[in-house]
Amino acid sequence: MKKNLFTFRFIALGILTGLVNGLFGSGGGTVLILGLLFILDIEQHKAHATAISVILPLAIVSTFIYLSNGIIAWDITKQIIIGGIIGGYIGAKLLSKIPEKYLRKIFALFMIVASVRMVF
Numbered sequence: 001m002k003k004n005l006f007t008f009r010f011i012a013l014g015i016l017t018g019l020v021n022g023l024f025g026s027g028g029g030t031v032l033i034l035g036l037l038f039i040l041d042i043e044q045h046k047a048h049a050t051a052i053s054v055i056l057p058l059a060i061v062s063t064f065i066y067l068s069n070g071i072i073a074w075d076i077t078k079q080i081i082i083g084g085i086i087g088g089y090i091g092a093k094l095l096s097k098i099p100e101k102y103l104r105k106i107f108a109l110f111m112i113v114a115s116v117r118m119v120f
Contacts, residue, residue: 009040014054021055022062029055030111044100048107052092 013035021028029051036047066072098106 006040013039017054018058018061021058022065025062028058033107044103045095048095048103049092052088 013032016035017028017032019028020031032051032054033047036042036050037044042050063072095103
């Protein structure tokens with residue numbers, strides 16, 4: 001019975017993650033990290049790495065839908081992809097080197113700054 005509850009939680013968290021990511025073009029990973037940490041009690045490093053792994057298929061699906069609607073700015077996208085690949089590589093290498101207590105604080109600070117910028 002407990003396995004079914006976990007499966008339901010995982011699927012529900014996946015639906016919420018996909019909805020947020022598809023609707024806003026970002027934020028799904030943030031929702032997923034928080035869900036993995038606080039609902040499913042996954043350790044911080046695993047939550048971040050899992051979120052990144054899950055976002056790729058979500059981004060691919062969303063991209064195809066955005067493509068069919070013709071709303072991607074390719075001139076900007078191509079340039080950002082280059083920087084994103086470099087940053088993603090560096091970030092993935094750094095993740096295992098940052099202690100959990102600092103990773104949690106860095107993530108929280110990022111969330112606060114992003115929230116304040118969105119409101120104002």
